[in-house]
Amino acid sequence: xxxxxxxxxxxxxxxxxxxxxxxxxxxxxxxxxxxxxxxxxxxxxxxxxxxxxxxxxxxxxxxxxxxxxxxxxxxxxxxxxxxxxxxxxxxxxxxxxxxxxxxxxxxxxxxxxxxxxxxxxxxxxxxxxxxxxxxxxxxxxxxxxxxxxxxxxxxxxxxxxxxxxxxxxxxxxxxxxxxxxxxxxxxxxxxxxxxxxxxxxxxxxxxxxxxxxxxxxxxxxxxxxxxxxxxxxxxxxxxxxxxxxxxxxxxxxxxxxxxxxxxxxxxxxxxxxxxxxxxxxxxxxxxxxxxxxxxxxxxxxxxxxxxxxxxxxxxxxxxxxxxxxxxxxxxxxxxxxxxxxxxxxxxxxxxxxxxxxxxxxxxxxxxxxxxxxxxxxxxxxxxxxx
Amino acid sequence: xxxxxxxxxxxxxxxxxxxxxxxxxxxxxxxxxxxxxxxxxxxxxxxxxxxxxxxxxxxxxxxxxxxxxxxxxxxxxxxxxxxxxxxxxxxxxxxxxxxxxxxxxxxxxxxxxxxxxxxxxxxxxxxxxxxxxxxxxxxxxxxxxxxxxxxxxxxxxxxxxxxxxxxxxxxxxxxxxxxxxxxxxxxxxxxxxxxxxxxxxxxxxxxxxxxxxxxxxxxxxxxxxxxxxxxxxxxxxxxxxxxxxxxxxxxxxxxxxxxxxxxxxxxxxxxxxxxxxxxxxxxxxxxxxxxxxxxxxxxxxxxxxxxxxxxxxxxxxxxxxxxxxxxxxxxxxxxxxxxxxxxxxxxxxxxxxxxxxxxxxxxxxxxxxxxxxxxxxxxxxxxxxxxxxxxxxxxxxxxxxxxxxxxxxxxxxxxxxxxxxxxxxxxxxxxxxxxxxxxxxxxxxxxxxxxxxxxxxxxxxxxxxxxxxxxxxxxxxxxxxxxxxxxxxxxxxxxxxxxxxxxxxxxxxxxxxxxxxxxxxxxxxxxxxxxxxxxxxxxxxxxxxxxxxxxxxxxxxxxxxxxxxxxxxxxxxxxxxxxxxxxxxxxxxxxxxxxxxxxxxxxxxxxxx
Ligand SMILES: Nc1nc2c(ncn2[C@@H]2O[C@H](COP(=O)(O)OP(=O)(O)O)[C@@H](O)[C@H]2O)c(=O)[nH]1
Ligand SMILES: C[S@@+](CC[C@H](N)C(=O)[O-])C[C@H]1O[C@@H](n2cnc3c(N)ncnc32)[C@H](O)[C@@H]1O
Ligand code: SF4
Ligand SMILES: [Mg+2]
Numbered sequence: 001x002x003x004x005x006x007x008x009x010x011x012x013x014x015x016x017x018x019x020x021x022x023x024x025x026x027x028x029x030x031x032x033x034x035x036x037x038x039x040x041x042x043x044x045x046x047x048x049x050x051x052x053x054x055x056x057x058x059x060x061x062x063x064x065x066x067x068x069x070x071x072x073x074x075x076x077x078x079x080x081x082x083x084x085x086x087x088x089x090x091x092x093x094x095x096x097x098x099x100x101x102x103x104x105x106x107x108x109x110x111x112x113x114x115x116x117x118x119x120x121x122x123x124x125x126x127x128x129x130x131x132x133x134x135x136x137x138x139x140x141x142x143x144x145x146x147x148x149x150x151x152x153x154x155x156x157x158x159x160x161x162x163x164x165x166x167x168x169x170x171x172x173x174x175x176x177x178x179x180x181x182x183x184x185x186x187x188x189x190x191x192x193x194x195x196x197x198x199x200x201x202x203x204x205x206x207x208x209x210x211x212x213x214x215x216x217x218x219x220x221x222x223x224x225x226x227x228x229x230x231x232x233x234x235x236x237x238x239x240x241x242x243x244x245x246x247x248x249x250x251x252x253x254x255x256x257x258x259x260x261x262x263x264x265x266x267x268x269x270x271x272x273x274x275x276x277x278x279x280x281x282x283x284x285x286x287x288x289x290x291x292x293x294x295x296x297x298x299x300x301x302x303x304x305x306x307x308x309x310x311x312x313x314x315x316x317x318x319x320x321x322x323x324x325x326x327x328x329x330x331x332x333x334x335x336x337x338x339x340x341x342x343x344x345x346x347x348x349x350x351x352x353x354x355x356x357x358x359x360x361x362x363x364x365x366x367x368x369x370x371x372x373x374x375x376x377x378x379x380x381x382x383x384x385x386x
Numbered sequence: 387x388x389x390x391x392x393x394x395x396x397x398x399x400x401x402x403x404x405x406x407x408x409x410x411x412x413x414x415x416x417x418x419x420x421x422x423x424x425x426x427x428x429x430x431x432x433x434x435x436x437x438x439x440x441x442x443x444x445x446x447x448x449x450x451x452x453x454x455x456x457x458x459x460x461x462x463x464x465x466x467x468x469x470x471x472x473x474x475x476x477x478x479x480x481x482x483x484x485x486x487x488x489x490x491x492x493x494x495x496x497x498x499x500x501x502x503x504x505x506x507x508x509x510x511x512x513x514x515x516x517x518x519x520x521x522x523x524x525x526x527x528x529x530x531x532x533x534x535x536x537x538x539x540x541x542x543x544x545x546x547x548x549x550x551x552x553x554x555x556x557x558x559x560x561x562x563x564x565x566x567x568x569x570x571x572x573x574x575x576x577x578x579x580x581x582x583x584x585x586x587x588x589x590x591x592x593x594x595x596x597x598x599x600x601x602x603x604x605x606x607x608x609x610x611x612x613x614x615x616x617x618x619x620x621x622x623x624x625x626x627x628x629x630x631x632x633x634x635x636x637x638x639x640x641x642x643x644x645x646x647x648x649x650x651x652x653x654x655x656x657x658x659x660x661x662x663x664x665x666x667x668x669x670x671x672x673x674x675x676x677x678x679x680x681x682x683x684x685x686x687x688x689x690x691x692x693x694x695x696x697x698x699x700x701x702x703x704x705x706x707x708x709x710x711x712x713x714x715x716x717x718x719x720x721x722x723x724x725x726x727x728x729x730x731x732x733x734x735x736x737x738x739x740x741x742x743x744x745x746x747x748x749x750x751x752x753x754x755x756x757x758x759x760x761x762x763x764x765x766x767x768x769x770x771x772x773x774x775x776x777x778x779x780x781x782x783x784x785x786x787x788x789x790x791x792x793x794x795x796x797x798x799x800x801x802x803x804x805x806x807x808x809x810x811x812x813x814x815x816x817x818x819x820x821x822x823x824x825x826x827x828x829x830x831x832x833x834x835x836x837x838x839x840x841x842x843x844x845x846x847x848x849x850x851x852x853x854x855x856x857x858x859x860x861x862x863x864x865x866x867x868x869x870x871x872x873x874x875x876x877x878x879x880x881x882x883x884x885x886x887x888x889x890x891x892x893x894x895x896x897x898x899x900x901x902x903x904x905x906x907x908x909x910x911x912x913x914x915x916x917x918x919x920x921x922x923x924x925x926x927x928x929x930x931x932x933x934x935x936x937x938x939x940x941x942x943x944x945x946x947x948x949x950x951x952x953x954x955x956x957x958x959x960x961x962x963x964x965x966x967x968x969x970x971x972x973x974x975x976x977x978x979x980x981x982x983x984x985x986x987x988x989x990x991x992x993x994x995x
Binding site: 223 | 922946948949953954955959960962963964966970978
């Protein structure tokens with residue numbers, strides 16, 4: 001494998017598809033199951049699928065594992081341990097491995113934090129979403145602000161590292177509201193925080209409400225102001241953005257997220273998980289069956305739940321490298337873009353964008369989007385990729 | 387031989403009637419023609435699609451006739467004799483006025499069909515005047531008397547008052563129910579004159595129309611005046627100065643029937659090895675090559691495009707297809723012309739000439755429908771006469787080509803005589819529209835309870851959405867017709883549009899100085915809405931020469947970023963990017979500005995207020 005095309009980053013994403021209830025804004029692959037559930041049997045499918053991915057990627061060195069969802073904090077800590085053991089059985093594990101688990105900050109789930117720690121998890125990411133009770137209710141969340149804050153504190157005392165997510169630019173939220181709420185959040189945060197502007201996704205209840213005019217979203221101007229305010233407050237608090245929606249004290253960035261954005265290699269295990277694997281010097285885009293029990297049945301029958309396994313063209317790899325990489329403050333290496341895509345980014349486009357102050361070249365040769373360019377990143381990337 | 391061959395004696399003149407039907411659109415011309423064909427047994431019921439004569443798809447859909455069609459009917463009249471009735475269905479639209487005049491010159495009489503519930507309309511007048519000019523005997527026919535709103539007496543007096551012909555014997559019919567059609571047939575036989583002609587004289591025939599048929603090649607529709615025309619004969623087209631040997635000679639019943647020979651007074655077709663319709667000129671005189679007639683028929687005029695516009699493929703890769711499609715259309719329509727044009731904004735395309743706006747619309751529609759081409763059309767322009775200071779005169783088809791103003795002595799523009807009929811309620815608004823369009827009122831009178839206004843108008847103001855405005859202010863009740871009159875000097879200036887400081891040639895136009903500022907302002911406002919925000923601010927300006935007369939600004943985009951990260955689902959992000967890239971391909975790159983295709987179309991379509 002060409003040194004430039006891969007980058008020796010390897011991680012495992014584990015998708016846990018179940019939630020206690022479906023949030024009205026969420027279009028992630030999450031499902032509410034009713035009735036009896038054989039968790040041990042379900043976890044067995046993960047073990048089988050891990051073995052399959054390992055057979056495709058022998059000798060890899062795991063730098064991060066991420067339990068995402070859905071709500072992985074509904075898992076029995078023993079299940080988490082079993083999966084981690086399986087990963088360790090097939091690949092070597094970096095001594096500084098980051099093992100993150102996404103958790104919902106209800107009191108029930110917080111009770112399991114110690115169990116996760118014991119199973120090997122060393123980082124949690126909590127879905128706090130808001131530090132105001134009314135918006136929490138409107139977002140359909142099943143926790144209160146007090147519960148969330150308690151969960152954050154508990155997580156901070158148990159895990160080496162932790163983070164939490166907030167959703168902002170919500171209906172009726174004003175800049176002043178957000179200034180206060182975010183300031184409180186930044187007091188609460190330790191090394192890392194994720195701040196997402198609410199996105200209306202097709203197929204969600206919010207989408208229908210929005211279409212019916214019953215949910216009014218901020219216009220482009222206000223959304224831009226929200227974004228600017230967020231950059232300002234987080235930078236002042238020592239947690240600048242290292243990616244569009246992710247902020248960290250330097251050194252506290254999520255290694256797993258970086259792996260995605262640096263276009264590393266990752267196995268996607270579990271229903272509806274995506275992966276990028278280098279097999280025979282070709283980059284495969286994989287995706288598994290989304291429906292939790294169909295996925296399980298497939299895995300039990302075939303050893304894996306893959307429904308998509310595409311070999312990416314040079315152009316597709318170039319596109320993915322740009323969309324992912326330019327989200328990072330550190331930017332991308334134009335040389336690696338060329339190694340992946342077999343072409344160069346058009347000089348004229350770069351020059352144009354530079355003249356407007358949207359991109360810049362760093363001393364190490366990386367091309368990056370400037371602070372001015374980030375709010376219009378999608379347009380900038382489209383220009384560079386054109 | 388695949389066609390039935392009937393060696394025929396040429397029919398005696400006294401048993402021939404040639405006629406045409408003139409009417410305002412929708413007054414029932416096609417329905418009546420169908421009835422006549424049906425009643426005389428030209429087609430059996432199974433073969434009758436309604437509106438047999440409007441055969442082109444677009445003609446059928448829009449209910450208008452583009453090409454003259456003809457049908458030969460045989461009818462046993464009340465006097466017991468068998469007659470041959472030749473009906474020529476004429477194009478009923480002002481764009482084809484010359485073609486109409488040639489069709490009418492080929493017949494001795496016309497049925498003037500007027501909707502008895504609507505009364506006389508603008509095209510009724512225009513068409514009946516053509517018929518009178520062609521010396522046709524006119525038989526008024528009041529159609530739609532089945533309608534409760536029909537008022538035949540009122541319409542009769544209208545016809546007498548306005549047109550000045552006797553309407554007391556008007557035939558009252560319902561083409562829809564079939565009522566009175568027999569009376570129409572009798573009126574044709576008894577009230578229209580038989581043709582004259584000398585069978586012993588050298589061949590003299592009028593070229594009425596021609597079209598391209600995939601199987602037969604070019605089919606030429608003719609009316610024989612003198613002599614006979616036969617299969618195998620060598621004929622000469624006098625104006626085109628071309629000689630052909632005839633393959634087929636026949637008639638339409640409306641099925642094509644070879645009869646081998648046509649005599650004086652008869653209407654029919656011939657085919658020869660003629661490659662394209664452009665080799666045949668409507669109005670030309672056809673004679674025998676060896677024994678020619680002394681004098682050609684009067685009234686010939688070569689086809690003259692009146693309105694021009696640029697047509698560009700939306701997808702540059704379609705250029706060759708567009709060229710091929712235009713070539714095919716021209717096979718059948720010599721009045722449509724095109725030549726290659728390049729535009730900085732729109733790339734490679736064609737400058738096309740048309741007989742009028744409807745003609746333009748029809749061609750555009752056929753290109754997109756029959757050939758599946760996505761097109762951008764630039765603003766229609768008339769043909770200007772530009773007199774240079776050195777005395778040279780140029781005909782200007784494209785405002786973008788206007789020479790340096792300091793070298794121009796004078797610009798002249800075509801004017802029309804327009805006739806508008808409208809219910810009184812809308813008269814004020816219509817007068818204002820005409821006035822705003824630099825019209826000069828010539829006459830205002832009443833036709834029954836409808837006002838009839840006559841205006842001299844610059845054609846340039848009419849090609850610019852005049853029809854649409856007229857229709858909307860009169861709720862569709864006003865009718866409109868015009869004839870070209872003359873060229874007059876005009877205080878015309880070139881209005882250019884600059885996007886991000888670069889002139890967009892496809893949007894430039896010649897306008898009257900008094901209207902320039904308003905037009906420029908509207909254009910800027912429209913473009914501001916049509917050009918999506920970019921990463922930078924885009925100034926839009928309208929200018930006359932170097933002087934900016936209007937400006938707008940497209941604000942810069944402030945936020946466009948996907949917030950969420952969707953885990954490792956890079957596919958979703960890539961698909962989004964691919965969609966953006968595909969969207970960009972639909973844009974016209976203009977400097978660093980991307981202008982969506984439809985922005986051109988919409989900016990050019992706009993109204994003036
Ligand atoms: N009620 C009624 N409708 C008619 C009559 N003749 C024609 N029409 C309708 O009027 C419309 C226009 O007729 P058409 O023959 O296409 O008019 P053209 O534009 O003059 O050829 C059609 O919808 C016909 O069905 C009639 O005698 N009575
Ligand atoms: C995989 S999701 C949810 C994980 C976890 N089940 C939870 O709800 O906390 C990760 C994060 O994406 C963010 N998110 C989900 N849907 C969103 C939306 N429609 N708009 C903005 N952010 C969203 C939320 O902040 C959420 O914590
Ligand atoms: S936001 Fe989290 S808890 Fe809510 S449905 Fe989505 S994955 Fe489940
Ligand atoms: Mg018709």
